[in-house]
Amino acid sequence: MTEAAAAVAWRLGADRVESARDRQHAATLGLTPINDVPALGFYIERDDDGLVLRHAADPAGTGLRCALADTTELADRQAGGRRSPLARAFGLHRHAPMRVLDTTAGLARDAATLASLGCDVTAIERQPALYALIEDATQRIHATPEQRPVWWSHWQWPVHADAADWLSADAGQKAFDAIYIDPMFASPRRKSAPQKALAWLAELAGTDEDAPALLEIARAHARRRVVVKQHARAEPMAPPDLQIRGRAIRFDIYLTPRA
Template sequence: MNPPLDPPSPPITELPDDFWVGAADGTDPNALRRVATRFGITPASAPHVSSYGIWLDELGWALHAPIALGFTPLRLDFSAGATGLRLRQAGRRQPLGRAIGLKPGIRLHVVDATAGLGRDGAVLAQLGCEVTMIERSPVMALLLRDGWDRTAPAEAHTRVSVYCDDARHALDQLASLPDAVYLDPMYPHRDKSALVKKEMRVIRDLVGDDPDAGELLLAALDCGARRVVVKRPRGAPTLPGPAPLRHIEGPNTRYDIYAPHDSAVTQRPITNTPSPSKR
């Protein structure tokens, strides 16, 4: 089960000045109060049409974008649509499972250090992994927790924990060493689907890019995991830092695989950006 929403503190990533939070009548007022306090925002009485915000109704939390973008509110659902289908069809021999190193009868602990929408982490949980999801955007972390608690497959529900933190800090605070760390830093999506393009545009507008992806890679290599996997578009350069030992490619994606304790990997010291612990 996921921990409760992180205690009130300044958000790890800055929210837009006009970001809003609200809830429909009949929803849990304590849930709205906790989130509004966490974000330092006075609750709105109705969704705003010209700015980003999150709204709680009987179906859970949803991200709203300015109406001019023509964006359907984003509510994470791991049981329906393309995400639900992907979880039902997940297999260890697919590129993601091979990159992580899944084997029959062995349950791995994987840290998804850039959880985002949680789709890859959910696949790993469905395949039997214990998954620690770390997301530094408090908005995305809230949507992810809410969506997973409502719609996760029953057999995978308890295998996932979601934390809101800067992964560069959180990787140094893990209670036990993970078998693998998974990174999927933000990059320009070339998917031809208009829905995906619009979804990623909204998320990028809200959370920004990942200019510190190279630092995050070094933090992952330094945390004691046996394997670090970085998801990249096919044809994209590797992240700054040590070269990966090998790659596994899918139709549009490449997984760069690092073995931190292999002599072929030369680690460099990193400078962590201070951030409050949410653990």
């Protein structure tokens, strides 16, 4: 299980129909519906651009949201194209795009990048508030065809589940060429990345102490490879077959070729 994950509330809006729908969805996800900004901790609320994650200490701040359709942000993440470390970790510089399962989606930034590179991507997130952000972004784009990015056909509906449990259930029906794991550990990884996003994600998700167990399950299910994102100086969870190094991060690759 995740260690020291933070609880999150769902602040309801003034619109009665929308508020009733959000209240029901909050209950489904195990989030506490509230009417006012809480005194402490995280909460999500709906604004004109969809669901946003905020903190009681910074209610007027920009917050965090899942920006699937943010072309500027995606262009930054796509820098290098199929020669980028992420693309090379999945073998996209040599092979055709594949079916990918992102088991630790977070805000779905890497998942969206892989979809933009042609991979059919399914994103799983077990933290309820983060999943709500991904689901809301998916729903909003799905409902507005004129705003869909060109790669939208590669984006599958997200899943709210523990990835290890989800993979283990009806495993024969879940065929993925590659499985991606981006675990959250106690030490912050990328000091050049936006500190608020990293700090908030770390507090929300806690530390993924069960990541080594997820790796073993993923290796038993992936048809071609498992890719694990790590701090550049972190110890591998298991001896990898290949490694792709970036400036601050490293991708450990475990080959799992199957007929």
